[in-house]
Amino acid sequence: MANVLAVTEQKGGSLRKVSLEVVTAARRLADGLGGRVDALVVGAPGVDATSANLGGAGADRVVVATDPSFAHYQADGYAATVAAQVRRGGYAAVVFAATASGRDLAPRVAVRLDVPLAVDVTELGVEAGKVVCTRPVYAGKALQMVRLDATPALVSVRPNTFPVAPGHGGAGAPTTETVAAETAVARVIVKELKAAEQGSLDVAEAPIVVSGGRGMKGPEHFHLIEELAKAFGNAAVGASRAVVDAGWRPHGEQVGQTGKTVSPSLYIAVGISGAIQHLAGMRTAKTIVAINRDKDAPIFKVADYGIVGDAFEVLPALIEAVRKARAG
């Protein structure tokens, strides 16, 4: 059987949006391999496997493994549980999300199964029965295409690059099955979560990112970036390294080679020059907008749309216009 396992992610008992993207990528592989998609949900008892439409994204079966210690990601138990399910199901491929926890989890599962892992994949398919993937390497300056010569083929997919294709779902609602969780003694114990601001979207997963750079002149002006993000409704705030190093913004918001890699539908760079290390983190955004007062700034070379002008003049007008556009 050439079935594919999609390893979903949950937070607070609800499935995260990236879970649908993982299932979408898994569906693509299952169609190429001629098999079924099982979506694995790992969490604490009561985790809601229906909180996202896994069936609509292409899952044929939902497999739930719960343990009271699994409310939050915990490497040892999660890795043991995923590896056990892969052995039980005899999958041809396993798809993870290339999120903070997915990046931590997938390599551990790879060792337990003794198979290689292709990380941060932006494109995938099946050729002559083998899984092939495309992944950005060298800070996005090249694309590497790899073939996985092992079973199961392990891949993790970059958030925002596998949008859910409507109507891709199977014939009916997926069946749900409960399996035993593998609890392991946690050798790394989570003591505390210092949560980011309530309700704020993470820059690595938001569909829209509004980033500010040194051109914003000081932390006291970032309320303009925040307001523009708010005007879009589904946007996160990002930052260049220059402003993170200056202490204007937290490192969690940094976009670029030493920060996060983002692939949103829309990336707006305000007062950011467009250094190669910044581009490394955002050049795969679908649409890029640049606002910069220097018409020769390198950011304009990658921007689809540019406005040459002073951020402090352009931003208030843009915030207002986006608010109006969204109000109808």
Add this chain to the structure above:
Amino acid sequence: MKIAVCIKRVPDTETRIRPGADGTSIDEAGVKFIMNPYDEFAVEEALQRREKAGSGEVVVISLGPDAAQETMRTALAMGADRGVLLQANPIPADGLTVAKALAAELQGGGWDLVLFGKLAVDDYNNQVGPMVAELLGMPCVTSVVKLEIEAGRGLAERETEGGLEVVEFQLPAVLTCDKGLNNPRYPALKGIMAAKKKPIDIKPAQLGPARLMVQSLTPPPERAAGRIVGEGAAAVPELVRLLREEAKVL
């Protein structure tokens, strides 16, 4: 404190990357190589831990071509005690192959800490550290931005999409280091001179068969030439129209 740090020789991030004649790797002509930037955080952390403990040893290990000795000399000049080069040319793209060779070298070394960078900026594999930890059966914390060690117990902060996670673990442990952990020192002239006399043990890497096969390496698709919509606030209505009608993101 006995600490091992795995460091990788990678192209400088400022370098222009061109696919080479083989179509699967880069053209190395004119490319400057450096220590992977995240590995500098790992080396710095090891040195600070050794200094704090008052005694111990920092060993840097690199799997790569003979030229990786230069990368190791940088770490030795920063203050590491000795190096081990596991010869492999080219460095396999399969992270598990690399991890197994490193683990074979590290096995039984009596390390208190084994440090890695969060990721290598050439292959972006993001996996070798936790793989080595699994192979050695050691606890592992990835993307560490803050670290405290007291009496064989570690407290680390790691970055996740929800915010910061504070975790506790026992030594010996494997950690992968992220930006923010420390400020890597520059090698001083004295260190550079001393590094020349420090030993580097050279031996072939034990490499298993690769099962992640690179099919091609290509330049990324050019972004279609963008356009300047206009100047100042006057350009905002046109930008919003384009976002709505052309890019369909509003």
